[in-house]
Structure formats: C-alpha cells, structure tokens
Amino acid sequence: MKNLNRRQWLRTAGLAAGAAAFIGPSAVAGVPSFSDYLRKIDGLDLPPGVIKLSSNENPYGPSEKARQAMVAAFDDACRYPFQERVDLTNKLAEKYGLSPDHILVTIGSTEGLKITALTYAIDGEIVTADPTFEAMLYYAEHFGAHIVRVPVKEDMTTDLNGLDRRISNNTNLVFLCNPNNPTGTIVNARELQQFCEATSRRTMLFSDEAYYDYITEPGYPSMVELVKKDYNVIVSKTFSKVYGLAGLRIGYLIARPDIIARLKERQVERTTVLSCHAASAALDEQDFYRFSLQKTNEAKKIIYDTLDELGLKYVPSHANFIFFETGREIDDFRQQMMDLGIRVGRPFPPFRKWCRVSTGTIEEVQQLRSALLKAFS
Ligand SMILES: Cc1ncc(COP(=O)(O)O)c(C=O)c1O
Numbered sequence: 001m002k003n004l005n006r007r008q009w010l011r012t013a014g015l016a017a018g019a020a021a022f023i024g025p026s027a028v029a030g031v032p033s034f035s036d037y038l039r040k041i042d043g044l045d046l047p048p049g050v051i052k053l054s055s056n057e058n059p060y061g062p063s064e065k066a067r068q069a070m071v072a073a074f075d076d077a078c079r080y081p082f083q084e085r086v087d088l089t090n091k092l093a094e095k096y097g098l099s100p101d102h103i104l105v106t107i108g109s110t111e112g113l114k115i116t117a118l119t120y121a122i123d124g125e126i127v128t129a130d131p132t133f134e135a136m137l138y139y140a141e142h143f144g145a146h147i148v149r150v151p152v153k154e155d156m157t158t159d160l161n162g163l164d165r166r167i168s169n170n171t172n173l174v175f176l177c178n179p180n181n182p183t184g185t186i187v188n189a190r191e192l193q194q195f196c197e198a199t200s201r202r203t204m205l206f207s208d209e210a211y212y213d214y215i216t217e218p219g220y221p222s223m224v225e226l227v228k229k230d231y232n233v234i235v236s237k238t239f240s241k242v243y244g245l246a247g248l249r250i251g252y253l254i255a256r257p258d259i260i261a262r263l264k265e266r267q268v269e270r271t272t273v274l275s276c277h278a279a280s281a282a283l284d285e286q287d288f289y290r291f292s293l294q295k296t297n298e299a300k301k302i303i304y305d306t307l308d309e310l311g312l313k314y315v316p317s318h319a320n321f322i323f324f325e326t327g328r329e330i331d332d333f334r335q336q337m338m339d340l341g342i343r344v345g346r347p348f349p350p351f352r353k354w355c356r357v358s359t360g361t362i363e364e365v366q367q368l369r370s371a372l373l374k375a376f377s
Contacts, residue, residue, distance in 0.1 A: 061244010109251030184317030
C-alpha cells in the first residue's frame with residue numbers, strides 16, 4: 001500500500017463511493033497542508049529580543065477592559081462556553097442590526113475560512129486575487145479544490161474585472177480579501193459594490209474583512225450591507241487585529257441564516273469562555289479601538305517616511321502593515337532583517353523582491369527604522 005494514496009486504495013478496494021461520503025475528500029499528494037502553511041507563516045524560531053513584525057498583530061492588546069473581563073471570568077473557565085457564545089452572538093447581532101441567526105462565532109476568523117471552504121468549495125473551484133491571504137486557499141487546495149488566481153493590477157489593487165472574467169459555471173466561491181493582505185489595498189467602493197452584487201447572483205462571494213477597521217476612506221462599505229439584502233455573501237471579521245486579541249482565537253462570520261446554518265454543520269468546536277468575555281468587553285470599549293487606530297497610523301507614518309528617505313517604493317496601506325519593494329530576494333532580506341533583530345513577513349510570490357512588514361509599537365517601529373537604515377546604507 002506504500003505507493004497508493006488513500007483515495008486510490010479505496011478505489012482499488014471498491015470502497016470509494018461509500019467511504020468517500022463517510023470520510024470526506026482526501027489530501028492531494030504534494031500539495032502543502034494547512035499545518036505546513038502555518039509553519040511557513042510563523043514557524044521560524046523567534047530568538048529572544050527579536051521584534052515580531054510578521055503577523056499583522058496589534059501589540060497594544062488586550063485592552064485593560066478585556067483583561068479585566070478575562071480575570072473576572074476565570075472561575076467560569078471550568079465550564080464549556082455555551083452561554084458566553086450565545087451572549088456574544090446576541091451582542092454582535094445587535095451591533096450590525098441583524099438577527100443572531102446571521103452570526104457564527106468562530107475560533108479566529110481562520111476557522112470561518114476553513115468551514116466555508118469545507119461547505120462550498122472543498123472539491124470545487126475558488127476564484128481569487130493573487131497574491132492574497134492564503135489560509136482558505138491552501139486548505140481547500142490541499143483537499144483537491146482548484147484555485148483560479150488572478151494577478152493584482154499594476155497598482156497592486158485587486159483586479160475585479162479580471163476576477164469577473166474567470167468566474168464560470170465551475171466556480172463555487174469567490175474569495176475577496178478587502179483590504180487585501182499582503183498589498184494593503186482596497187478596491188474602489190462603487191466598483192466593489194457592483195462586483196459583489198453581480199458575483200453573488202452567480203456564485204458565493206466571501207468578503208474577508210479582517211482589516212476593515214483600518215480603512216481610511218470615509219463611508220467605505222462593508223459587504224454586511226449585502227447580507228442585509230439577502231445576497232449570497234459571507235463576511236468574515238476578527239478580534240485579532242484592531243481589538244488586539246489574536247492569541248485568544250476569536251472571530252465571526254456574518255451571512256444569511258440559511259447559509260449560517262449550513263456552515264454551522266461543519267463546526268465541531270467552540271472558542272473559549274475567556275475569549276468570549278474579552279471580545280464582548282472589547283466591543284464596548286471605544287477608547288482602545290480609537291487608540292489602536294491612532295497608534296497604527298503613527299507607526300505607518302514612521303515607516304512611510306523611512307521608505308521615502310530610502311527611496312523604496314511602497315503601497316499606501318489600508319491595514320496594519322505595509323508592502324514595500326526591497327529589490328532583494330525576500331528570503332535573503334528576511335534573514336538580513338532577522339540579523340538586525342526584526343522578523344518581517346513571509347514571501348508573497350510572485351513579488352519575491354517585496355516585503356510585508358506589520359506595524360508594531362512606536363518603539364518597535366523606531367527599531368525597524370534603524371534596521372532599515374542599516375540594511376540599505
Ligand atoms: C486577511 C486575513 N484574514 C484572516 C486572518 C486570520 O485571522 P484570525 O484567524 O486571527 O481571525 C488574517 C490573519 O492575519 C488575515 O490577514
């Protein structure tokens with residue numbers, strides 16, 4: 001059996017049809033798994049003293065109120081988070097003016113990406129921009145999905161017309177990350193609205209809004225508006241970024257109740273009691289939210305100024321990271337920055353001479369500035 005994968009073995013044993021329904025799709029040989037992907041993101045050892053600017057976290061979190069809420073909930077950590085999740089779902093429903101049936105709290109928004117792939121596209125086709133946030137794509141591809149990647153435009157924005165041209169009868173889902181990771185770009189608001197409305201009449205549209213809070217354009221639309229109008233749209237949100245709770249693994253999906261019900265069938269686990277309490281407190285706390293945005297903008301200004309000084313090209317960002325052109329192979333540049341005490345983001349092919357760097361605290365960004373000045377001296 002050594003040279004047969006599980007699917008081939010089942011086929012030769014005549015068991016494929018029945019068993020496939022039972023065990024689900026099997027991995028595609030040679031395609032990296034999601035755990036390989038996670039290792040690639042952050043698998044490098046982080047030596048003491050090295051500043052981590054590689055995962056777009058918010059170093060100011062958790063806020064004081066979120067900390068207090070977790071401490072107050074310690075005694076309940078011996079319980080499963082049934083009521084806590086219901087309470088948070090209700091609170092989120094209220095925030096968006098939707099019913100609780102429109103919301104699914106997930107273990108980080110990554111779980112939302114995974115169960116969406118499982119529900120809609122695991123053996124099918126996903127159309128998306130390239131480069132973009134790969135979690136859903138890697139996961140689905142590993143189990144046999146076909147990913148149609150449409151290169152971003154010259155200005156690094158997502159090519160909506162290009163995506164539209166590649167959508168076919170085979171397409172199960174369009175993955176749109178807006179603001180996009182790693183480019184930090186958003187698409188034109190009117191074009192976004194038109195694209196999402198038209199696309200969701202043809203297939204499922206997934207709008208990953210992990211960085212929505214950082215958008216600087218006033219009145220920029222969230223695709224939650226289309227959920228309210230019953231379109232085929234799933235929106236994902238997270239507490240990992242502006243709320244500073246990445247380590248607590250909590251996010252949520254927003255979609256029509258029938259879509260949420262299907263997604264829920266693929267969920268087997270819940271986030272934690274402490275995460276729900278922290279997220280709930282975070283939603284109430286406007287001061288920390290504003291503080292996070294202000295500090296991110298200050299940090300971005302320092303990075304922009306440094307890149308301008310060095311004459312390095314960058315993409316103005318609507319997120320908590322900046323994508324810039326180093327002119328050096330990213331693996332070499334990453335090592336060079338590690339030697340200077342900073343871990344920057346992973347490679348984002350085909351832009352192998354570009355680097356994504358996250359905003360840290362002002363002190364961390366000042367150290368990034370010194371490291372960049374040294375690296376390009
Ligand atoms: C675009 C995008 N979506 C989703 C995530 C996953 O976030 P989490 O699982 O922490 O909610 C990230 C993380 O960096 C991201 O960049």
